[in-house]
Amino acid sequence: MGRFEGATVLITGAAGGLGRGAAKGFAAEGARLVLSDIDEKALADLAGSLQTETAILAGDIAEERLSEDLVKLAAEKFGRLDISINNAGIVQSFVRLPQVASDEARRVLEIDLLGVFYAMKHQIPQMERQFKSNGKGGVIVNIASVAGLVGAPKLSIYAAAKHGVVGLTKSAAAEYATKGIRINAVCPAHTRTAMVDGFVRMSGAPEAEALTELTRGVPMKRVAEVDEVVSAILFAADPSNSFMTGHTLAVDGGVGAI
Numbered sequence: 338m339g340r341f342e343g344a345t346v347l348i349t350g351a352a353g354g355l356g357r358g359a360a361k362g363f364a365a366e367g368a369r370l371v372l373s374d375i376d377e378k379a380l381a382d383l384a385g386s387l388q389t390e391t392a393i394l395a396g397d398i399a400e401e402r403l404s405e406d407l408v409k410l411a412a413e414k415f416g417r418l419d420i421s422i423n424n425a426g427i428v429q430s431f432v433r434l435p436q437v438a439s440d441e442a443r444r445v446l447e448i449d450l451l452g453v454f455y456a457m458k459h460q461i462p463q464m465e466r467q468f469k470s471n472g473k474g475g476v477i478v479n480i481a482s483v484a485g486l487v488g489a490p491k492l493s494i495y496a497a498a499k500h501g502v503v504g505l506t507k508s509a510a511a512e513y514a515t516k517g518i519r520i521n522a523v524c525p526a527h528t529r530t531a532m533v534d535g536f537v538r539m540s541g542a543p544e545a546e547a548l549t550e551l552t553r554g555v556p557m558k559r560v561a562e563v564d565e566v567v568s569a570i571l572f573a574a575d576p577s578n579s580f581m582t583g584h585t586l587a588v589d590g591g592v593g594a595i
């Protein structure tokens with residue numbers, strides 16, 4: 338029997354590297370899935386490849402309505418929402434702060450920060466209702482970043498958004514600590530997904546050289562593989578981790594140690 342047998346798990350940004358990895362990881366442990374992404378086709382393809390009951394709804398996480406509809410979908414299709422992985426996100430152009438276009442800054446904040454706020458705003462009341470009716474609330478795992486814990490040169494507005502996600506996580510965790518809802522953040526360093534591929538492309542250097550440059554400040558001198566981050570997401574969501582809330586779980590190859 339899997340760790341998440343029968344649990345309903347909602348994942349945003351599900352069609353991307355970490356989202357897809359998390360969907361597969363939860364499915365392998367017996368979960369039923371509610372998946373969302375702005376990329377409708379990739380989302381449908383993913384759902385078709387999973388061996389578990391899956392509901393999908395495509396949309397833009399920067400639109401509050403999507404978060405409301407996702408919670409309704411979980412409740413209508415599966416009767417409850419046990420775990421939410423708020424993962425959808427974008428990165429910004431790799432430039433110093435004065436060069437960040439203000440429109441781009443607003444879009445990063447709308448997706449990476451407000452997207453998580455809207456998600457939690459609609460997930461928490463559903464989990465609270467569940468806690469009141471049968472004593473089983475829920476778990477929220479927000480995907481922040483190492484850039485949510487320390488500064489990130491040439492990623493200022495992204496870092497601001499991710500610091501914001503950490504702030505939302507800690508504040509809401511304290512608000513709901515006695516109401517059956519645990520809320521934690523996972524903070525990865527560079528992980529081998531489309532996001533890192535984008536950095537490599539932007540650098541114009543050969544891949545090996547670009548990755549060496551990217552991981553210069555990482556004690557392990559490499560990027561994370563998707564499975565290494567997914568393992569931390571599942572750990573944070575695991576019901577046996579019942580005393581962990583408001584925590585920022587760094588998966589960073591040692592960045593935070595120096």
Ligand SMILES: NC(=O)c1ccc[n+]([C@@H]2O[C@H](COP(=O)([O-])OP(=O)(O)OC[C@H]3O[C@@H](n4cnc5c(N)ncnc54)[C@H](O)[C@@H]3O)[C@@H](O)[C@H]2O)c1
Pocket residue numbers: 349350351352353354355356373374375376396397398399424425426427428448480481482483524525526527528529530531532533
């Ligand atoms: N890959 C890394 O190096 C890294 C490091 C730290 C944190 N993160 C965070 O992990 C999360 C997942 O990123 P990833 O590495 O899997 O990247 P990814 O680009 O592979 O996946 C992101 C997914 O989010 C979706 N998305 C983008 N904008 C959206 C929107 N407005 N509404 C709904 N969905 C949208 C994309 O379509 C994509 O499927 C992000 O929040 C990212 O900031 C990634």
